[in-house]
Amino acid sequence: MLRRPRSWRGSGEFGDVRAAIRRVGTGTWDRFAASDPGLLRLMAGLRTVAAIALTLVALALLGTDVTYMVAGAMTAMVSTFAVKEKQVRDQAITLALGLPVALAAMALGALLHAQVIVGDAVFVALIFGAVYSRRFDDRGTALGLIGFQIYFVSLFVGADVSTLPVLCLTLTIAFACSAVVRFALVPEAPAHVLTRLRKAFRARLAQLVASQIELLDAGPEQLDKVLDELRRRTARLHEAALMIQDRLEEGTPDAATAALLQRRVADAEIATERLGMLLLNARSAERADTLTLHLPNAPVPASRKLMPAEAGTTGTLRRDLNALHLLVTRTASDDRGTAMAHVRNRLLGYRDEDGVPQASTAVQDVFRGIGEAARSVLGLRLALDGPQDESDDTPATTRSREEFDAEDVSLAGAEEPEEETRTGLRRPTTRAAFQVTVGSVLAIIGGEFLSTQRWYWAVLTCWVVFLNTSSTGEILVKGYRRLIGTVLGVVAGVLLAGLVGNHTWIAFALVLLFIFAMFFTAPLSYAFMSFFVTAMLGLLYTLLNTYSSALLVLRIEETALGAACGIIAAVLVLPVHTDRRTDELLGTVLDKLGDVVSAAVEQLSGGPASDLLTKARDLDTALDDLRASTQPLTHPISPLRGRRRTVRYLVALLETCAYHARSLAATAELVPHSKTVAADPRLGRAGRRIARNIEVIAAYVQDEGAGRTVTSGASIASMLQADGSRTLPSGTVTSRVLRHLQRLDEGVAGLARPLDVPVADPTDAKTVRV
Secondary structure, three states, rough: HHHHHHHHHHHHHHHHHHHHHHHHHHHHHHHHHOOOOHHHHHHHHHHHHHHHHHHHHHHHHHOOOOHHHHHHHHHHHHHHHHHOOHHHHHHHHHEEEEEEHHHHHHHHHHHHOOOHHHHHHHHHHHHHHHHHHHHHHHHHHHHHHHHHHHHHHHHHHOOOHHHHHHHHHHHHHHHHHHHHHHHHOOOOOOOOHHHHHHHHHHHHHHHHHHHHHHHOOOOOOOHHHHHHHHHHHOOOOOOOOHHHHHHHHOOOOOOOHHHHHHHHHHHHHHHHHHHHHHHHHHHHHOOOHHHOOOOOOOOOOOOOOHHHHHHHHHHHHHHHHHHHHHHHOOOOOOOOOHHHHHHHHHHHHHHHHHHHHOOOOOHHHHHHHHHHHHHHHHHHHHHHHOOOOOOOHHHHHHHHHHHHHOOOOOOOOOOOOOOOOOHHHHHHHHHHHHHHHHHHHHHHHHHHHHHOOOOOHHHHHHHHHOOOOOOOOHHHHHHHHHHHHHHHHHHHHHHHHHOOOOOOOOOOOOOHHHHHHHHHOOOOHHHHHHHHHHHHHHHHHOOOOOOOOOHHHHHHHHHHHHHHHHHHHHHHOOOOOHHHHHHHHHHHHHHHHHHHHHHHHHHHHOOOOOOOOHHHHHHHHHHHHHHHHOHHHHHOOOOOHHHHHHHHHHHHHEEEEEEEHHHHHHHHHHOOOOOOOEOOHHHHHHHHHHHHHHHHHHHHHHHOOOOOOOOOOOOHHHHHHOOOOOOOOOOEEEEEEEHHHHHHHHHHHHHHHHHHHHHEEEEEEEEOOO
């Protein structure tokens, strides 16, 4: 009788420990999944390492020499990472075409082994063709990359005619192993990738809500840190949403499903981001600026103390934010009983005015924001987890479900892709081909002076710094990062070569580890990737019995030379200056912003429905391109500090405008289906002023805006009151979108100052420069 309670207590304690371990493990995995959306970096690293390992095992079983094993490992790596198509069938075709290309490149390298001048000329021609082939989408890019890299492998292992048969067999085995890994061991099915991306989006959404809970409780001394984390997690959620958008077409069975998922993800992103803004506004002494959530180191709004009557409301807010966090993290399969249904119903009740607690207007807005966020989470759960039990629904929940059912989820019609309007030397791929070719010629000449045997390292660096770059500034930054990573990698290579010695399989194991790290860190830091590449090469030279400290020092010299040759070619041969590139992308962003605002306001005013979310995603994509192109201007090595601040402010202001445009689009999507949100024709005038101002700024960016000015003056609310009644009816869409329109109007006018566009105030007869 005495043992049973003890046994039962021990079993219970053991169960509690297991549950705690399971919760910790789940939380850790969720954080990892959020840091690597879709596990794309993890799977890329595993796929490459597995292909190399399988190739090494196959070659070892055949008793292959270490030199050929190195060639096979490098070929397996190239044939795995070069193929970028999303559909399995397309991947198989590209991989099948890549084998003859690789064999031809290896044969050329072996046949021209002793023909220095002819071999260099062929190498230059191959470089031009490999870069020019990028105009033929992913397949052309992959085949060009395979041809260049395999020719490089032939130089690296010293291929000649006598070794050509064995090398061709090695290449065939490497391609076969790459195919086995890609299609059997570590497959990349679009539907599976999209599923992992959806889980990552859910995890990042939960992280953002957790940051908003911290924002509610943060003291004045903690506010800067919490806001930094809030900005970072908001940007990460946006990144995950764009990644899902990129995979929708291939990962869903039909267009209707893709449109449904796109809409639900966009709703969840917009509603949660807006909730953060409402929280910041509620705890600020005055209305907070949306720019605070998008501009690093932006001034933190002064905090206010909640009134005694709101002290209990703060506890309710904290409780409901935690409930929203729970609603995000739990899937339909995790729901047990009616607890989650009651939580969901309570939060959705805040969408009704009668359900909002008594508090200040700003705090009530937060409760409304929680209700809208809960609605978006409900839509996300329906899209991801399918139909759910409706037996415990309240009228508010039923109304939300009816709104989802009423939405038209069919796409408005796929737009035809825009054809390349640039021809000849103006085409980016043609221009890049000539630039890389000239830079490679310079690298070959300079590399021969440094080393008649290892000159190709300079050519490789020149080639690499041009990949995925579009302007001179991007090439300069990429060359700088590669040099830094190479120097640090040489130091690591020296240390590792001394430790490994003649232990072949230990060296191969470390090579695999570094290759995994190279692919896992590549999207995060080019310097880290270069570090792992160089450290791996030190081990490869050890395996080939050609290692020396002088050789790794030569690697630094060749890398510096190659980066310099690439920069010289980018500056002198058909240059695309960073200013011109950013101006082009800025014009594209402004055009997309105008499209979203005009279409949203037209629908909000009672016009025909259109595919607003697709327009909003096009705006987001253009803004991401602009943000990437401005990195050379905002990089710490940039000496123009004043310009760096201006560019950061401009990009943050555009992100703020994009946020309000997305919110307008999301609200406009409700108009055709909602029973409580009606269109308001008076919004058309406000939309026309904003659209015209965007058009004027875009014209100035393109040097075509002389004589035109941005119009400022009366607020949006004043304009609407002048057109109709002085009070805004709560049943119209006006009360929901007025704040977004006002902030968008202010943001667009604010773009004039950093871009030096004249602003005309209707209350003043003269034009003022701002």
